[in-house]
Amino acid sequence: xxxxxxxxxxxxxxxxxxxxxxxxxxxxxxxxxxxxxxxxxxxxxxxxxxxxxxxxxxxxxxxxxxxxxxxxxxxxxxxxxxxxxxxxxxxxxxxxxxxxxxxxxxxxxxxxxxxxxxxxxxxxxxxxxxxxxxxxxxxxxxxxxxxxxxxxxxxxxxxxxxxxxxxxxxxxxxxxxxxxxxxxxxxxxxxxxxxxxxxxxxxxxxxxxxxxxxxxxxxxxxxxxxxxxxxxxxxxxxxxxxxxxxxxxxxxxxxxxxxxxxxxxxxxxxxxxxxxxxxxxxxxxxxxxxxxxxxxxxxxxxxxxxxxxxxxxxxxxxxxxxxxxxxxxxxxxxxxxxxxxx
Amino acid sequence: xxxxxxxxxxxxxxxxxxxxxxxxxxxxxxxxxxxxxxxxxxxxxxxxxxxxxxxxxxxxxxxxxxxxxxxxxxxxxxxxxxxxxxxxxxxxxxxxxxxxxxxxxxxxxxxxxxxxxxxxxxxxxxxxxxxxxxxxxxxxxxxxxxxxxxxxxxxxxxxxxxxxxxxxxxxxxxxxxxxxxxxxxxxxxxxxxxxxxxxxxxxxxxxxxxxxxxxxxxxxxxxxxxxxxxxxxxxxxxxxxxxxxxxxxxxxxxxxxxxxxxxxxxxxxxxxxxxxxxxxxxxxxxxxxxxxxxxxxxxxxxxxxxxxxxxxxxxxxxxxxxxxxxxxxxxxxxxxxxxxxxxxxxxxxxxxxxxxxxxxxxxxxxxxxxxxxxxxxxxxxxxxxxxxxxxxxxxxxxxxxxxxxxxxxxxxxxxxxxxxxxxxxxxxxxxxxxxxxxxxxxxxxxxxxxxxxxxxxxxxxxxxxxxxxxxxxxxxxxxxxxxxxxxxxxxxxxxxxxxxxxxxxxxxxxxxxxx
Numbered sequence: 117x118x119x120x121x122x123x124x125x126x127x128x129x130x131x132x133x134x135x136x137x138x139x140x141x142x143x144x145x146x147x148x149x150x151x152x153x154x155x156x157x158x159x160x161x162x163x164x165x166x167x168x169x170x171x172x173x174x175x176x177x178x179x180x181x182x183x184x185x186x187x188x189x190x191x192x193x194x195x196x197x198x199x200x201x202x203x204x205x206x207x208x209x210x211x212x213x214x215x216x217x218x219x220x221x222x223x224x225x226x227x228x229x230x231x232x233x234x235x236x237x238x239x240x241x242x243x244x245x246x247x248x249x250x251x252x253x254x255x256x257x258x259x260x261x262x263x264x265x266x267x268x269x270x271x272x273x274x275x276x277x278x279x280x281x282x283x284x285x286x287x288x289x290x291x292x293x294x295x296x297x298x299x300x301x302x303x304x305x306x307x308x309x310x311x312x313x314x315x316x317x318x319x320x321x322x323x324x325x326x327x328x329x330x331x332x333x334x335x336x337x338x339x340x341x342x343x344x345x346x347x348x349x350x351x352x353x354x355x356x357x358x359x360x361x362x363x364x365x366x367x368x369x370x371x372x373x374x375x376x377x378x379x380x381x382x383x384x385x386x387x388x389x390x391x392x393x394x395x396x397x398x399x400x401x402x403x404x405x406x407x408x409x410x411x412x413x414x415x416x417x418x419x420x421x422x423x424x425x426x427x428x429x430x431x432x433x434x435x436x437x438x439x440x441x442x443x444x445x446x447x448x449x450x451x452x453x454x455x456x457x458x
Numbered sequence: 459x460x461x462x463x464x465x466x467x468x469x470x471x472x473x474x475x476x477x478x479x480x481x482x483x484x485x486x487x488x489x490x491x492x493x494x495x496x497x498x499x500x501x502x503x504x505x506x507x508x509x510x511x512x513x514x515x516x517x518x519x520x521x522x523x524x525x526x527x528x529x530x531x532x533x534x535x536x537x538x539x540x541x542x543x544x545x546x547x548x549x550x551x552x553x554x555x556x557x558x559x560x561x562x563x564x565x566x567x568x569x570x571x572x573x574x575x576x577x578x579x580x581x582x583x584x585x586x587x588x589x590x591x592x593x594x595x596x597x598x599x600x601x602x603x604x605x606x607x608x609x610x611x612x613x614x615x616x617x618x619x620x621x622x623x624x625x626x627x628x629x630x631x632x633x634x635x636x637x638x639x640x641x642x643x644x645x646x647x648x649x650x651x652x653x654x655x656x657x658x659x660x661x662x663x664x665x666x667x668x669x670x671x672x673x674x675x676x677x678x679x680x681x682x683x684x685x686x687x688x689x690x691x692x693x694x695x696x697x698x699x700x701x702x703x704x705x706x707x708x709x710x711x712x713x714x715x716x717x718x719x720x721x722x723x724x725x726x727x728x729x730x731x732x733x734x735x736x737x738x739x740x741x742x743x744x745x746x747x748x749x750x751x752x753x754x755x756x757x758x759x760x761x762x763x764x765x766x767x768x769x770x771x772x773x774x775x776x777x778x779x780x781x782x783x784x785x786x787x788x789x790x791x792x793x794x795x796x797x798x799x800x801x802x803x804x805x806x807x808x809x810x811x812x813x814x815x816x817x818x819x820x821x822x823x824x825x826x827x828x829x830x831x832x833x834x835x836x837x838x839x840x841x842x843x844x845x846x847x848x849x850x851x852x853x854x855x856x857x858x859x860x861x862x863x864x865x866x867x868x869x870x871x872x873x874x875x876x877x878x879x880x881x882x883x884x885x886x887x888x889x890x891x892x893x894x895x896x897x898x899x900x901x902x903x904x905x906x907x908x909x910x911x912x913x914x915x916x917x918x919x920x921x922x923x924x925x926x927x928x929x930x931x932x933x934x935x936x937x938x939x940x941x942x943x944x945x946x947x948x949x950x951x952x953x954x955x956x957x958x959x960x961x962x963x964x965x966x967x968x969x970x971x972x973x
Binding site: 319322323324327328330331334335337338340341342343344345 | 773775794795798799804806811812813814815816817818826827829830831836845846847849
């Protein structure tokens, strides 16, 4: 797969693809500065969700298709914060804080489930994710929240499918420390948070438990012989992933401006999986870098493809193309990766 | 005749083979000796059509079989040309039975169904297969159940099944044997030699690659010695002796590791009472044994007679019963975490699947166990919030180990997967020593390792026993190495201790208790 100059085939294909899209965007007079602005926002919006896959993958469990479990914890954290009308940047961080106990609880139960299906975690996690979304639908319909903006206007019971965050903490992170350069806005606050999370995760993987997780992911028997408890270490990786996933949806929602409940999180894992897989096709060693580079590339393709498709094809084709790209990238990236070692 | 003429092969800038030539006549058992990294495996890979050779740029030179050009691009080409290979690491399918593995891709089919459905969809003649396999194993003198799954076999039996698969190939003309005795005890080795001599009579030529000079001298008529990818010497066994071959291989005089003074301690650090352990392959029963401080205790048995169950039981890696007392403390709820907390370190026999993180660097592998279990290589950052891995300290320690234990690698950042077997084993040992173990349990420490590295490894054990007062339990099927370093040697037979002998005991005495 290596070419003479040391580039891998996937690196060349992806680079050429993005270059072609930028050229097409230029010729179709699609404003590049707005696209770059969008790329930066969407990098962090989705990046934390992608980053949440790292601990679980490092533990050798595979791709966390059960990301909806973490998303539910994040949504609950946000709902509690919104219910008590916390707003602004404090509201955002309080939502993050509220999500942690839910994430720990959900992550513990989730890890118990995944530890019982060792070797088939990826498919099991997908079904756990789907089940949790369905189970939570019942909860959302009967949840005892009291803030009227969260409830159905008629009847006053049950949560709305879409709750606006405008009065609370919508886009607070996007705006803080934002740097305006001409028409381009650099969301420095968002990027700072993402960098801090990446650094903290990087430090975590240099601690005893972090090293144990990595060793377990590579060679379980080796880890056992060296006194590492498989169940507990895997549980730790899963809980950490769940906490990060909860943070991920809160960052996403504040940037999007809405909390989306019920079936909305059903397929949340797929774009995240596509991102980390495409990152893995580019970078071999470091999973955190894979998450960053993968998200950047995936979101760039995502953002560029829609206006180009709208210009060149039917106006409604953008969404179809997005779905096609998400799934095609997963498939392509899988073909370029070697099987996971245990 | 199999002729290899001026074959060269490079991996990037590294010249793995440099104008290698050798001849193997039909019926000849040709010995190939060399240190780890001397190019033996590369030559075998070229001869057996390993696709890795083509992926890495192919090779130069010529090869001929019965005066016809032989240039295998894939293993299928090699098989068609009559080349078979028995590898050191098992290469058959774990979930299939012995019969299915041996007959895979050479299935006999029921003639009627073959005529009706064609050869691809014809029904496999299971009874015919079974009869063939029973006959084959009877012929080679190995007692197995042909229906047993390959994954349930001992490592020794797996080797015989791999050999049987090649022997069953009617096209076989030349057989390549890569370290065939690495995991065999003396009895099984003799059984293997008998089989090979039988094949020799059938005019099948063999290339016998081994680190065990004595075995090559006793079995092979002609011997080729490789060093750094080149032919260092070609000898006939009549004109060669162990020291001469060793010198040719290593350019050094042979100095055997030897325990000078035996341990005189009578303070037991490990006590087993009515101790039993069960693994899927073997078990031990009602073991009473005391292991003394600073002692080097050898443990041996024939395969399946208990030496592996003993070591796995001690580490809590299998089901156990009875009392195990370590450092005067009774071990309830025996498991690796508990044993490690008592200062026990374990170096398993299978380096690749149990002993190393192959995708991690030499530093990571050396430092891992000490970092996890002894809180070494820790730095507190920031403000004692996280206790992180101190990569600088670990790197310095690993660099010290490279010098001290003669680990040959490009740097401490090199991945252990790319090291030779001997150097991988030294990394395992360095990692265990980094934990400052009070008790070190080592299983088959020199399996698949060249003669020079073997002496280095045995000397390391003697040194840490002397310098750190470490009690060492060496489990091995190599009696000679146990005699070199041990104070006492425990012989297991049928899951029980048959004898505890001094290292000075004679080979016949050991044989009497082993069999």
